[in-house]
Amino acid sequence: MEKTVKKSLTKESIERLQALEYEYPYKQSVVLSVLHVIYDQFGYLDKAAIEEAAENMHIPKVYFEEAASFYTMFPLKPRGKYLIQVCQNICCTLMGAEELVDYIKEKLGIEVGETTEDKVFSLVVVECLGACAGAPMMQINDIYYEYLTRAKVDEILAKLRNSQ
Amino acid sequence: MSFEPFLLTPIPDHDKIDVYLKHGGYTALVKALKEMSPEKITEEVISSGLRGRGGAGFPAGRKWSFLPKDSGKPIYLCVNADESEPGTCKDRELMLRHPHLVIEGTIITAFAIKCNHAFIYIRGEFAEEARQLHRAIATAEAKGYLGKNILGSGFDLKISIYRGGGAYICGEETALMTSLEGGKGYPRLKPPFPAISGLYGCPTIINNVETLCNVPHIVNRGANWFKSIGTERSTGSKIFSVSGHVNKPGNYELPMGTPLRELLFEHAGGIRNGRNLKAVIPGGSSVPILTADKIDVNMDFESLAEAGSMLGSAAVIVMDESTCIVHAAMVISRFYRHESCGQCTPCRQGTTWMYRILHRLEHGKGTMEDIDLLLDICDSVEGNTICPLGDASVPAVRTSIKQFRDEYEYHVINKKCLVQLGKRFE
Numbered sequence: 240m241e242k243t244v245k246k247s248l249t250k251e252s253i254e255r256l257q258a259l260e261y262e263y264p265y266k267q268s269v270v271l272s273v274l275h276v277i278y279d280q281f282g283y284l285d286k287a288a289i290e291e292a293a294e295n296m297h298i299p300k301v302y303f304e305e306a307a308s309f310y311t312m313f314p315l316k317p318r319g320k321y322l323i324q325v326c327q328n329i330c331c332t333l334m335g336a337e338e339l340v341d342y343i344k345e346k347l348g349i350e351v352g353e354t355t356e357d358k359v360f361s362l363v364v365v366e367c368l369g370a371c372a373g374a375p376m377m378q379i380n381d382i383y384y385e386y387l388t389r390a391k392v393d394e395i396l397a398k399l400r401n402s403q
Numbered sequence: 404m405s406f407e408p409f410l411l412t413p414i415p416d417h418d419k420i421d422v423y424l425k426h427g428g429y430t431a432l433v434k435a436l437k438e439m440s441p442e443k444i445t446e447e448v449i450s451s452g453l454r455g456r457g458g459a460g461f462p463a464g465r466k467w468s469f470l471p472k473d474s475g476k477p478i479y480l481c482v483n484a485d486e487s488e489p490g491t492c493k494d495r496e497l498m499l500r501h502p503h504l505v506i507e508g509t510i511i512t513a514f515a516i517k518c519n520h521a522f523i524y525i526r527g528e529f530a531e532e533a534r535q536l537h538r539a540i541a542t543a544e545a546k547g548y549l550g551k552n553i554l555g556s557g558f559d560l561k562i563s564i565y566r567g568g569g570a571y572i573c574g575e576e577t578a579l580m581t582s583l584e585g586g587k588g589y590p591r592l593k594p595p596f597p598a599i600s601g602l603y604g605c606p607t608i609i610n611n612v613e614t615l616c617n618v619p620h621i622v623n624r625g626a627n628w629f630k631s632i633g634t635e636r637s638t639g640s641k642i643f644s645v646s647g648h649v650n651k652p653g654n655y656e657l658p659m660g661t662p663l664r665e666l667l668f669e670h671a672g673g674i675r676n677g678r679n680l681k682a683v684i685p686g687g688s689s690v691p692i693l694t695a696d697k698i699d700v701n702m703d704f705e706s707l708a709e710a711g712s713m714l715g716s717a718a719v720i721v722m723d724e725s726t727c728i729v730h731a732a733m734v735i736s737r738f739y740r741h742e743s744c745g746q747c748t749p750c751r752q753g754t755t756w757m758y759r760i761l762h763r764l765e766h767g768k769g770t771m772e773d774i775d776l777l778l779d780i781c782d783s784v785e786g787n788t789i790c791p792l793g794d795a796s797v798p799a800v801r802t803s804i805k806q807f808r809d810e811y812e813y814h815v816i817n818k819k820c821l822v823q824l825g826k827r828f829e
Contacts, residue, residue, distance in 0.1 A: 310568025
């Protein structure tokens with residue numbers, strides 16, 4: 240069997256899980272919140288972390304797996320440090336979302352769904368992010384960037400790359 | 404007298420509790436707890452005519468009055484902050500810039516419906532908005548507006564913030580509840596209605612963020628003041644999210660019944676790049692499209708229904724003459740295909756086929772029969788699903804064909820778009 244270094248939940252994540260324990264009248268309500276904790280730490284839903292959390296919370300892991308398969312905002316595999324999600328819904332498309340995606344693809348040299356070789360950026364397209372008046376827009380990790388132009392995209396990506 | 408916005412007030416730093424308090428914040432809560440009974444608040448809200456701002460437009464106070472008396476079960480309040488209807492971005496601004504108004508509205512409503520645990524279901528992507536609400540809750544608690552024995556009234560309230568996971572369907576009230584219970588966001592059949600059997604099988608009220616933001620103002624200024632704004636049956640103000648090809652996209656809070664033409668050309672600055680208007684979707688991507696010659700209509704529930712569309716969430720999506728309607732319909736249908744939860748066959752299959760057929764039409768591979776096939780699928784989906792998502796996927800497709808059939812036929816005959824898409828991304 241392949242040996243991998245098992246990353247576990249950090250102290251901070253475990254504290255967040257413990258804080259959830261008495262938040263809801265019924266225990267199972269924590270499922271989505273637990274996925275958020277794991278996503279915040281790993282940037283995706285790490286399988287071992289789900290198992291660890293399930294054990295910790297005394298909830299069968301199948302509940303977490305079921306939710307993970309339904310809710311699309313959580314990547315199931317590791318992504319680059321910065322996950323670029325470009326909204327491609329009607330309002331953003333009217334304002335040039337397709338050209339925005341093409342521009343980012345060209346700039347980063349990757350296709351939609353791919354990650355740059357240095358593992359810094361991943362690019363995906365998503366449906367409506369609820370920032371329609373700021374179209375075209377994208378979300379990078381948990382920050383929204385609106386009213387995008389080529390110049391703005393250049394600036395944002397350069398800043399993130401330089402912060403490495 | 405010109406209208407002064409009371410939800411999207413231009414007050415700087417209104418998210419800070421001191422600023423909020425300085426401008427009359429939490430005075431409605433004090434009044435509600437000290438001078439009014441829950442029944443009186445509900446009566447006032449019923450009398451104000453406040454209708455749900457999430458899309459359905461159901462009278463808010465009447466919804467509250469459906470709660471059973473003494474069921475012996477706890478009553479829950481869910482604040483629907485799962486804003487995901489394409490075009491709609493008003494609740495986001497309320498939560499970012501006026502989080503205390505959201506919290507105050509939630510507390511008063513919880514008091515009115517005798518609820519001690521409220522949930523704010525916020526879409527997962529709204530991370531900063533969730534942080535704003537957390538900060539607002541913490542500061543409100545510190546000042547005694549929230550928590551145990553609020554302002555010495557004996558009323559306790561806990562507010563939990565529940566972040567979703569990027570599923571549009573969870574904005575549907577029964578799906579919101581199944582999601583909150585820890586499952587996949589599958590809608591449930593109604594009846595039973597949530598007011599009778601909702602979250603955890605208990606009586607539950609679900610209200611939109613904007614709806615609740617009106618409540619403190621109604622409590623403070625009274626039902627008659629609220630009714631003096633808007634139209635007879637669509638009272639109060641409404642936040643219109645204007646997006647697409649206008650010079651000044653944004654959220655505009657105006658009286659219900661504001662003419663669409665005024666909204667587009669005065670407030671939103673008219674059509675970009677000196678182009679002509681082609682069409683408007685006046686209530687989010689789930690409502691029928693209005694062609695440019697139909698925009699002399701007032702933005703209220705009744706007027707838009709009469710004009711063959713709907714107010715919906717009042718998200719106004721503007722398309723100029725450089726828009727290919729087949730392309731637009733394809734993009735809209737892709738959304739519903741992606742967001743269908745998959746529970747009902749007509750919706751799961753129908754939304755998929757609508758997108759596939761629109762995709763081939765847009766790419767010059769469609770036939771004349773495809774156009775009628777699309778209309779046939781619309782008929783098969785509509786009214787045949789548990790929740791309104793299936794219904795919501797139909798109007799844009801159907802009305803785009805009814806109003807722009809020539810453009811569809813052009814795609815079939817010439818294998819390309821009738822209009823040249825203009826440069827959009829600068």
